Amino acid sequence: MSHADTIAVRVVAVEQVTPQIKHFKLAAVDGSRLPAFSGGSHIIVVMRDVDRVHRNPYSLLGIPGELETYEIAVRRMEQSRGGSQFMHDTVQVGSTLEIAHPVNLFGLSKIGRKHILIAGGVGITPILAQMEDLHQDSVPYEIHYSVRSPEHAAFLARLGNRAAERLNVYYDSSGDAIDFDGLLSTQPLGTHFYVCGPAGMIQLVLAKAREWGWPESHIHWEQFSAPPAGEAFDVHLAKASLDVHVVPDQSLLECIEAAGVEVPYLCRGGVCGFCRTDVLELDGELIHNDHYLSDEEKASGRVIMPCVSRARCRKLVLDL
Amino acid sequence: MLVTGIKSKPVYTPLAPDLTGRYHLMLGHGVGREPLLRVLRDLRVAAPESGARTRVLFVGSPDEQAAGGEQFRAAGAAEVRLFGRPDELLTDFQDVLTHSFMGTRLYVAGPESFMGLAMRIARQFNLNKDEVRAEECGSAARRVYCIHCQTATENVTTNIVQCKDCNRWLLVRDHYSSRLAAYMGVMVDAEAPGERPDVKEVFP
Numbered sequence: 001m002s003h004a005d006t007i008a009v010r011v012v013a014v015e016q017v018t019p020q021i022k023h024f025k026l027a028a029v030d031g032s033r034l035p036a037f038s039g040g041s042h043i044i045v046v047m048r049d050v051d052r053v054h055r056n057p058y059s060l061l062g063i064p065g066e067l068e069t070y071e072i073a074v075r076r077m078e079q080s081r082g083g084s085q086f087m088h089d090t091v092q093v094g095s096t097l098e099i100a101h102p103v104n105l106f107g108l109s110k111i112g113r114k115h116i117l118i119a120g121g122v123g124i125t126p127i128l129a130q131m132e133d134l135h136q137d138s139v140p141y142e143i144h145y146s147v148r149s150p151e152h153a154a155f156l157a158r159l160g161n162r163a164a165e166r167l168n169v170y171y172d173s174s175g176d177a178i179d180f181d182g183l184l185s186t187q188p189l190g191t192h193f194y195v196c197g198p199a200g201m202i203q204l205v206l207a208k209a210r211e212w213g214w215p216e217s218h219i220h221w222e223q224f225s226a227p228p229a230g231e232a233f234d235v236h237l238a239k240a241s242l243d244v245h246v247v248p249d250q251s252l253l254e255c256i257e258a259a260g261v262e263v264p265y266l267c268r269g270g271v272c273g274f275c276r277t278d279v280l281e282l283d284g285e286l287i288h289n290d291h292y293l294s295d296e297e298k299a300s301g302r303v304i305m306p307c308v309s310r311a312r313c314r315k316l317v318l319d320l
Numbered sequence: 321m322l323v324t325g326i327k328s329k330p331v332y333t334p335l336a337p338d339l340t341g342r343y344h345l346m347l348g349h350g351v352g353r354e355p356l357l358r359v360l361r362d363l364r365v366a367a368p369e370s371g372a373r374t375r376v377l378f379v380g381s382p383d384e385q386a387a388g389g390e391q392f393r394a395a396g397a398a399e400v401r402l403f404g405r406p407d408e409l410l411t412d413f414q415d416v417l418t419h420s421f422m423g424t425r426l427y428v429a430g431p432e433s434f435m436g437l438a439m440r441i442a443r444q445f446n447l448n449k450d451e452v453r454a455e456e457c458g459s460a461a462r463r464v465y466c467i468h469c470q471t472a473t474e475n476v477t478t479n480i481v482q483c484k485d486c487n488r489w490l491l492v493r494d495h496y497s498s499r500l501a502a503y504m505g506v507m508v509d510a511e512a513p514g515e516r517p518d519v520k521e522v523f524p
Contacts, residue, residue, distance in 0.1 A: 188421065188422070210340065215340070236388055
């Protein structure tokens, strides 16, 4: 995906919805309707900071079909690499940004007979749009939303207005926790669940689901990993005949892009598999941080997802 | 004349226990008894505690029912239900699915047409490929759907068959509809009335 494919947008509203989460509404600069999307979709927001470009994925939380504006919510990350801080500190009403077209890697099953939506914290964002999709339908669904405390519970009013009788909220501060055994042990056939939240929560849900015999085709989860920082290393791009130095606080993908080489991507969070790149030579080890490659592929040392993964190596040659 | 390599033709593979499942539901018809017994025995070796969550629905002749009932229980099935007619079994199967939980794995063994009807019901409950295993055994006779009058002719063993309803001569294709649980039958002599290939038994 190249910059030519992005859409210029203007921020038309900003609201601080919890101490850590800001809610943004974006409209096309040229006033046109934005591309259609389905519940669970995300966009990449391109932020042109002073000395670098951030490209972060954010789920669309608005009503699919209402395309005058897109809505996203951004949580300020404690160890931000700059993207969420930029959104919180620099972006205001009137700011312009670029976005990539929406992509859905977390869509609802069209043939499911029941849907269970599970969110932790800001993971409620794709669930909100899924709820809107399900609201149009007669298939039963329920929402389980876990947050630290009432002041951190974003979008409660919106959830309550649409799905009060289907909504279950759990506050850590009150000692509430989702009873995953209860939730997953007695669901009727044809049920699908969707979980978005912190890594620990997703790992727990997936482990419980497997314990209760859920097959992979009924399990849906999404977690965008921020590219972890690491040691600097050097990479050679074979087709471009370029040497690129990867600095500690930027991803391999970002450094390749900064050198002027385009790599196809959709999510930039180790989920979609689009930036999968062949490793031609390696003297050292790859540090895989994605959720896409199989364990065998990771162990082979022949392939890497440059959006989130790095290397600790003397030499690395990529097929780019 | 028959087009081969059509992707919709169901592919059945020998049954083996799926240890990722929590509940095991087995459907058998006639000689489908043997594969199910094999799964039950393998399951008991690999996961002895799963026997309590194993249920068998079986249709066969009175002799097959008598022998099957005893063998299934001896192989570790917690519950065995026996039927004399496939439609009785399939009605009960729907009822069982309505009350089953996620985590159930389905195993089906029997002749072609029984498989198709059972799979159609499983599909209505959104049981996906990773929840269903099926092994074909016994007759390969097909249910054939006349695309002209939209009725199904049962137990077709030949390449060409006369539709039981509209009497057109139909070529039996490999093109399969899982929604209709039938292979498509297309009029074979539409362009040259009366000119038909020889009728041969191809689905014994």
